[in-house]
Amino acid sequence: DTGVSQNPRHKITKRGQNVTFRCDPISEHNRLYWYRQTLGQGPEFLTYFQNEAQLEKSRLLSDRFSAERPKGSFSTLEIQRTEQGDSAMYLCASSASGTGLGYTFGSGTRLTVV
Amino acid sequence: DAKTTQPNSMESNEEEPVHLPCNHSTISGTDYIHWYRQLPSQGPEYVIHGLTSNVNNRMASLAIAEDRKSSTLILHRATLRDAAVYYCILRDPNPNNNDMRFGAGTRLTVKP
Numbered sequence: 001d002t003g004v005s006q007n008p009r010h011k012i013t014k015r016g017q018n019v020t021f022r023c024d025p026i027s028e029h030n031r032l033y034w035y036r037q038t039l040g041q042g043p044e045f046l047t048y049f050q051n052e053a054q055l056e057k058s059r060l061l062s063d064r065f066s067a068e069r070p071k072g073s074f075s076t077l078e079i080q081r082t083e084q085g086d087s088a089m090y091l092c093a094s095s096a097s098g099t100g101l102g103y104t105f106g107s108g109t110r111l112t113v114v
Numbered sequence: 115d116a117k118t119t120q121p122n123s124m125e126s127n128e129e130e131p132v133h134l135p136c137n138h139s140t141i142s143g144t145d146y147i148h149w150y151r152q153l154p155s156q157g158p159e160y161v162i163h164g165l166t167s168n169v170n171n172r173m174a175s176l177a178i179a180e181d182r183k184s185s186t187l188i189l190h191r192a193t194l195r196d197a198a199v200y201y202c203i204l205r206d207p208n209p210n211n212n213d214m215r216f217g218a219g220t221r222l223t224v225k226p
């Protein structure tokens with residue numbers, strides 16, 4: 001297993017466009033998390049899935065944001081009508097529930113909205 | 115929510131020990147203390163965790179105060195590759211809880 005994979009690594013988009021990011025977790029991990037990180041800050045929790053069910057969403061996740069995890073495997077995070085304030089690093093992590101073990105993070109997707 | 119307090123930044127010289135402090139005065143009796151670090155252009159990575167006793171692994175040591183209101187991450191010999199942001203996080207022992215919440219962490223600079 002190559003760990004948590006995120007694509008693309010970088011995305012530049014014009015304000016108002018829609019973007020979609022993909023996360024492939026560690027295959028045996030049933031939990032998947034999305035975080036957002038802006039410069040100089042720690043990662044902020046956005047949402048998480050257990051298998052295909054989205055169990056929690058942060059207030060940071062406005063209605064322009066939607067996340068899916070079909071079949072409990074990979075996940076996508078879509079941002080509609082992007083705004084300059086959406087520019088950030090979007091991090092994905094996975095873990096195995098019930099083990100108390102830590103999270104494994106991907107390298108993130110850096111979004112720049114111009 | 116239990117919170118942690120860390121210095122914004124610290125500096126160290128290469129090959130010297132580094133002690134990264136974390137205050138968590140509102141820790142509950144069952145919270146675990148976790149440390150993660152984030153290298154430049156990477157996602158955070160797990161470093162170490164503990165409950166009451168000091169812990170050692172290949173990456174670092176974790177010293178926990180007797181009253182558990184503070185802890186210290188110890189890098190025994192800092193290398194340039196240890197330059198990163200280090201996060202101290204309190205976690206509920208229920209493994210099904212989603213409680214990984216990051217503060218701003220401590221940015222460690224290692225000077226050659």
